[in-house]
Amino acid sequence: MRFFIVLLGLLICRVSLAIPGLSVTEVAPGVFVHISEHHWPDRTNHGEIANIGFIVGEQCVAVIDSGGSPQQGIALRIAIKQTTTKPVCYVINTHVHPDHIYGNSAFKATGVKFVGHHKLARAMATRAPHYLSKADELLDIRVNDDNIIPPNLQVRDSLTLNLGNRELVLTAHPTAHTDNDLSVYDKTTDTFWMADLVFLEHIPVIDGSIKGWISEMERLEKNHYKLVIPGHGRLIKDWPTSLQPQKNYLLQLTSEIKSMIKQGKTLEYAVETVGLAAKANWQLFDEFHRKNVTMAFAELEWDD
Amino acid sequence: MKIRLVIFTLILGFSASVFAEGDEANWDKIIKNQFFAGRSIDETNSVIELDAPYRAEDPAIVPVKVSSKISQTPEKYIKKIWVFVDNNPFPSVGEFDFFPESGKADLAMRVRVNTYSNIRAIAETSDGKLSMSKKFVKASGGCSAPIGADLDEAMKRLGKVKFRLDEGMQAGQPVQAQLMISHPNITGMQMDQMTRFVRKSHFIDQLKVTFNGQPVLNAKIDIAISADPNFRFYFVPDKPGELKAEFSDISCDSPTSRAVCKSGTSYSQQLTVAP
Numbered sequence: 001m002r003f004f005i006v007l008l009g010l011l012i013c014r015v016s017l018a019i020p021g022l023s024v025t026e027v028a029p030g031v032f033v034h035i036s037e038h039h040w041p042d043r044t045n046h047g048e049i050a051n052i053g054f055i056v057g058e059q060c061v062a063v064i065d066s067g068g069s070p071q072q073g074i075a076l077r078i079a080i081k082q083t084t085t086k087p088v089c090y091v092i093n094t095h096v097h098p099d100h101i102y103g104n105s106a107f108k109a110t111g112v113k114f115v116g117h118h119k120l121a122r123a124m125a126t127r128a129p130h131y132l133s134k135a136d137e138l139l140d141i142r143v144n145d146d147n148i149i150p151p152n153l154q155v156r157d158s159l160t161l162n163l164g165n166r167e168l169v170l171t172a173h174p175t176a177h178t179d180n181d182l183s184v185y186d187k188t189t190d191t192f193w194m195a196d197l198v199f200l201e202h203i204p205v206i207d208g209s210i211k212g213w214i215s216e217m218e219r220l221e222k223n224h225y226k227l228v229i230p231g232h233g234r235l236i237k238d239w240p241t242s243l244q245p246q247k248n249y250l251l252q253l254t255s256e257i258k259s260m261i262k263q264g265k266t267l268e269y270a271v272e273t274v275g276l277a278a279k280a281n282w283q284l285f286d287e288f289h290r291k292n293v294t295m296a297f298a299e300l301e302w303d304d
Numbered sequence: 305m306k307i308r309l310v311i312f313t314l315i316l317g318f319s320a321s322v323f324a325e326g327d328e329a330n331w332d333k334i335i336k337n338q339f340f341a342g343r344s345i346d347e348t349n350s351v352i353e354l355d356a357p358y359r360a361e362d363p364a365i366v367p368v369k370v371s372s373k374i375s376q377t378p379e380k381y382i383k384k385i386w387v388f389v390d391n392n393p394f395p396s397v398g399e400f401d402f403f404p405e406s407g408k409a410d411l412a413m414r415v416r417v418n419t420y421s422n423i424r425a426i427a428e429t430s431d432g433k434l435s436m437s438k439k440f441v442k443a444s445g446g447c448s449a450p451i452g453a454d455l456d457e458a459m460k461r462l463g464k465v466k467f468r469l470d471e472g473m474q475a476g477q478p479v480q481a482q483l484m485i486s487h488p489n490i491t492g493m494q495m496d497q498m499t500r501f502v503r504k505s506h507f508i509d510q511l512k513v514t515f516n517g518q519p520v521l522n523a524k525i526d527i528a529i530s531a532d533p534n535f536r537f538y539f540v541p542d543k544p545g546e547l548k549a550e551f552s553d554i555s556c557d558s559p560t561s562r563a564v565c566k567s568g569t570s571y572s573q574q575l576t577v578a579p
Contacts, residue, residue: 041447097447119456126503127449130418179454208453264468266536267414268367271357290361291444295453298365298414298532302461302486 019071021079022052027235028189028227030056030166032083034076038202038232038283041068041099043140048072050099050231051195054080055186057163060089064184064193065231066103069141073103090115090161092170093151094195094231095178096123097207098131102141104149115161116151117172117180124150155182173197176213177205190226192239200233203282203289204246210254210296217247249278253292257300267297326440330390331422339386339396343434345426349373351435352385352409352427359442360417363450365530366441368397370425372409376402382409384428389441389528391421393560398525405518407478408538414530416450416491419443452488452531461486465549465573475579478538483513483549485534485571491527492559506568508533509554515577516545527559541579548574 024032033053041047047068054063054076061080067073080088091107092115094100101124104114128148135143153159155172162168166188173181177196184193197216199205206213221240228236236242256274274293279285336345353371360366372382381404387397402409409427417423424438452458464486473479485508492505511523511533520539539547553568 099447122455126451126455130449130451134419175454175457179456205447206453207447209457212454264471266367266412267365267534268357268369271361271367291448294362294365298530298534299454301484302464302466302532 019075019078021082022067022072022075024053024076024079024083027229028186028191031186031189031191031227031229032056032079033229033235034079035234036232040284040287041139043138046071046141047099047102047135047139050097051229051233052076052100052103053229054083054088055163055166055168055184055193056084056086057166058086059162059164060086062090062092062161062163062168062184063088063107064092065094065100065195066091066107068099069102069139070105070143070147071141073106076103077106086164088112089163090153091149092116092168092182092184093120094182094184094193095180096120096127097178097196098135098139100195100231101149102135102143102147105147108149113153114149114151115153115155115159115170115182117182118154118156119172119180120182121150121154123178123180124148173216174212175209176216178208181208181216185225191229192225192227193229194220194231195229196231198228198230198233198236198243199246200230200236200242201283202232203285203287204249204292205288206250206292206295210250210292210299214247214250214254217243217250221247245281249275249281252278253296254300257293257297258303261297261301261303267294270297327390327420327422330395331388331424335388335390335395340426340434345434345436347436347438349437351429352382352425352437354387354423354425354437354439356423356439356441358440360444363417363443363448364452365414366417366423367412368415368423369412369536370410370427370437372427374429376404376406376409378404379430381406381430382427383430385409385411386426387413387415388424388426389415389417389421390424392416392418392528394527396526397528398523401519401522403519405515405540406520406538407540410480410536410538411521412536414534415528416530417441417443418450451491455488455490458486458488458531462488463569463571465571467547467549467573467575469547469575469577473541473577473579476540476542478540479579480536480538481513481547482534482536484532485549485551486532487553489527489529489531489533492556505556505559507553508551511535511549511551513537513539514548514550515539515541516543520547541577544576544578546574547577548572 052065159170169185355369385400466484468482470480490506513521550572552570556565
């Protein structure tokens with residue numbers, strides 16, 4: 001009997017030992033980021049493709065995006081444990097996309113609040129059935145309703161969280177990358193975690209509103225930040241310079257599509273012809289550009 | 305009840321497996337019997353031809369076009385076209401009635417494609433014969449979902465209508481019209497177990513287009529039509545007049561059953577045409 005308990009103990013240990021802590025870098029005092037490479041989410045990378053991480057205060061830790069799979073969520077939890085003894089008190093989801101929320105279940109515990117844009121729960125409700133039905137086939141991960149954890153702390157405009165002598169200012173943005181974008185500003189280090197409001201290297205992906213995204217960029221580029229953390233791409237220390245490729249790409253799409261709509265061209269035609277000159281500037285262009293044109297066209301044809 | 309249960313099980317069973325090109329299971333086992341029991345269908349592109357992109361770049365907005373290969377004459381014309389996305393939770397996209405007055409039974413629209421699927425169009429000609437054209441479409445994965453991106457924006461514009469006519473219109477010749485309707489066309493997927501949201505489907509179910517009171521296009525449509533329904537079709541402006549679109553929406557308790565539904569609002573919009 002004792003042998004079995006020892007064996008069981010070993011097995012349990014093995015399960016948690018099997019997942020190493022996620023590699024994270026301290027990019028500013030107390031701000032830890034896992035920078036991902038750019039890949040189309042697939043069965044090899046299991047959708048673990050976004051920049052995720054955490055911020056440590058004197059009392060507790062805020063997770064910012066939990067990862068693209070339950071396993072990555074666990075790996076992030078282990079990385080936090082290896083970094084600090086402080087407990088996690090907040091899990092902030094910057095938006096609904098699976099690469100940012102599928103690790104949530106790893107942090108479900110008493111005292112942990114899940115934080116999101118006030119439209120995040122609705123976006124989860126309408127999209128999760130589709131995401132969950134595809135996860136096995138496309139990402140080779142096992143997820144169900146328990147992995148979709150809607151926020152129990154919702155941000156309507158702005159909300160300040162205190163991690164213990166460290167304030168994070170959360171902003172719920174108007175529709176831009178999605179209709180539920182939430183950013184996190186760390187006052188202590190002047191670090192702005194913008195998540196998918198800004199893409200570098202990886203082609204920007206429109207899943208909200210091209211017009212809304214452009215106007216949000218025009219607002220944000222007026223400010224200065226010491227460090228900006230994008231959802232996809234390297235760290236930004238020259239804000240707003242590194243934002244310009246994304247802004248130019250979206251402005252170019254807008255102007256080309258508007259002129260096609262004016263000429264009475266169809267969506268099908270626009271998808272084949274708009275914005276192709278930008279191909280060399282972006283990774284994953286072939287995977288996302290046509291989707292961007294499609295969404296932008298469907299939005300812009302309601303202008304005027 | 306039993307049948308519904310079986311269908312539900314079948315749908316679940318299918319969605320768990322990976323759909324491959326050439327997959328005809330839902331068509332063979334369900335759709336064909338439901339809509340065309342006992343009728344023979346000629347698989348040919350000689351009456352209509354369906355075109356859709358091989359990859360659904362955005363599964364919420366997949367452009368689909370049906371081109372007619374015969375002209376609309378009182379003697380012989382295409383009187384009806386059905387469109388299906390085999391592997392959608394509710395496969396029927398719509399049933400579209402055409403008339404000799406339509407001029408040309410061409411039809412373009414945007415649909416939702418949930419997963420790898422055949423999209424097929426079946427035409428019935430005035431002699432009662434059925435012909436079918438189909439195309440396999442690979443659904444896109446990633447962060448996309450087959451719903452609209454900005455529900456609130458779509459709700460704000462609800463009911464707004466836009467027409468557009470091709471240039472170079474000539475009296476008596478078929479001209480292409482585009483009809484755009486702002487409507488979120490909510491599919492009604494319910495997730496009450498994980499959030500407090502239970503949303504009924506809310507979509508445009510009936511559309512009637514006339515020119516000077518003569519029928520151009522009648523459609524019975526469903527949730528597979530993308531948010532902000534967008535149609536291109538033909539009509540013949542033989543003299544100046546009014547191109548009129550009348551449509552109504554409906555709300556149903558279940559995304560996949562039309563047993564419990566409640567009629568919604570009726571809308572109407574017209575365009576003065578002077579060829």
